[in-house]
Amino acid sequence: MTCSEILDMVYEEPDNMPLFNQIRIWLHTIFCPNCAQEIERYQVSRAILQNDFFPISPGLEESIMAKIDTLEEEEEIKDAYAVPGGLSTRGWVIAGLIIFVSLATSFFGFDFRHLTNESGISFLLPMGITIGIVLTTYGALFIGSHLKELSERFGL
Ligand SMILES: [Zn+2]
Numbered sequence: 001m002t003c004s005e006i007l008d009m010v011y012e013e014p015d016n017m018p019l020f021n022q023i024r025i026w027l028h029t030i031f032c033p034n035c036a037q038e039i040e041r042y043q044v045s046r047a048i049l050q051n052d053f054f055p056i057s058p059g060l061e062e063s064i065m066a067k068i069d070t071l072e073e074e075e076e077i078k079d080a081y082a083v084p085g086g087l088s089t090r091g092w093v094i095a096g097l098i099i100f101v102s103l104a105t106s107f108f109g110f111d112f113r114h115l116t117n118e119s120g121i122s123f124l125l126p127m128g129i130t131i132g133i134v135l136t137t138y139g140a141l142f143i144g145s146h147l148k149e150l151s152e153r154f155g156l
Pocket residue numbers: 002003004006028032034035036
């Protein structure tokens with residue numbers, strides 16, 4: 001993805017952006033401070049425009065606070081189900097996605113063709129081992145910390 005492609009995505013669909021695009025943009029901003037700054041500027045000016053053009057109605061603050069309260073309650077309920085000292089299920093899904101995306105980009109990204117050309121097939125073996133180890137570790141940790149949940153769900 002080039003910088004202009006990333007910025008086009010930000011400008012075209014700032015709301016309801018698919019998660020995959022959000023991750024791609026997020027990954028890009030880690031390595032590209034220019035775009036990170038540009039996206040931040042764009043978001044700040046959008047927020048200013050929205051507040052100035054649509055004055056806040058008196059009841060809005062209350063409804064926002066009520067919404068925040070219910071969100072916090074939901075969060076507390078979720079926390080109660082979370083594994084002690086571990087991540088919530090949503091945390092696991094996000095962690096898994098990040099691992100998968102970073103593996104995919106580091107191995108199948110722009111360097112892949114170059115690397116296989118240079119080191120030939122011998123590169124594929126450590127790559128396979130690394131992916132295997134990471135996925136196995138992730139799977140083992142996930143199952144280990146969700147044992148109770150999984151056994152209830154599948155009646156084990
Ligand atoms: Zn960029």
